[in-house]
Amino acid sequence: MSSIRRCIHGRTKKKTNNPPRDQAHSTHETLSHRNEEGHPNETIGKTKPDSTAIAKILFPIAGHDRKSYKAGTPGEFGHRRTKVRKHAGCDIYAAAGTPIRAVENGTVLFTHAFYYRTDEVTVDHGGYIVRYGEVDPESINVKIGDKVKRGQVIANVGQLITPSGEKYKQCMLHFEMYSSSTPIKNAMLTNDSKPYCRRSDLINPTATLDAADD
Ligand SMILES: [Zn+2]
DSSP: OHHHHHHHHTOOOOOOOSOOSSHHHHHHHHHHHHHHHTOOOHHHHTOOSSGGGSOOOBOSSTTOOSOTTSTTSTTSTTOBOSSSOBOOSEEEEOOTTOEEEOSSSEEEEEEEEEETTEEEEEEEOSSSEEEEEEEOGGGOOOOTTOEEOTTOEEEEBOOOBOTTOOBOSSOEEEEEEESSOOSSTTOOSBOSOTTTTBOTTEEOOHHHHHTOBO
């Protein structure tokens, strides 16, 4: 499993020599290191390297044409963002204020600041995690620990605003998936691991989104 994971993600076994920045980060590094080494881990061991094994989800935005995250577009998973960082999710373009639906039943793990004055809602959907990113902070209507139902509106698409105050014309739901439920509360999803700067069980959500129910 471990070697397959590395192949799929196009990266080689990494060393985590850098000292942790804080306690939460330290907890995460321990977790991801174990995954990379392939040590027995009941949760990780049952997961798949891509998203195809995940049950059919509900598409998070009703009536979407599903083109904005296709291969070759800036919204695709793995699109190069900087010299060293690749896009960690799929961008589902939609107007600010568009309702976002939970793709499956689940439990809310995190709600907090994400990117350019937007927030994230991160949900454990039972064996996998979805990070619903770039949502309107004012629109979030769930809190940590809440149970959500498939199809329940959890937030709206947010307005990206740069540090200089510029409003992005194109708003979106930034959709990330992780192949295991977090075995440690508050284990960081974002970290310094190149090329995605994410936890090691990050997966490509494209196939799951393509197959999702309307
Ligand atoms: Zn994105």
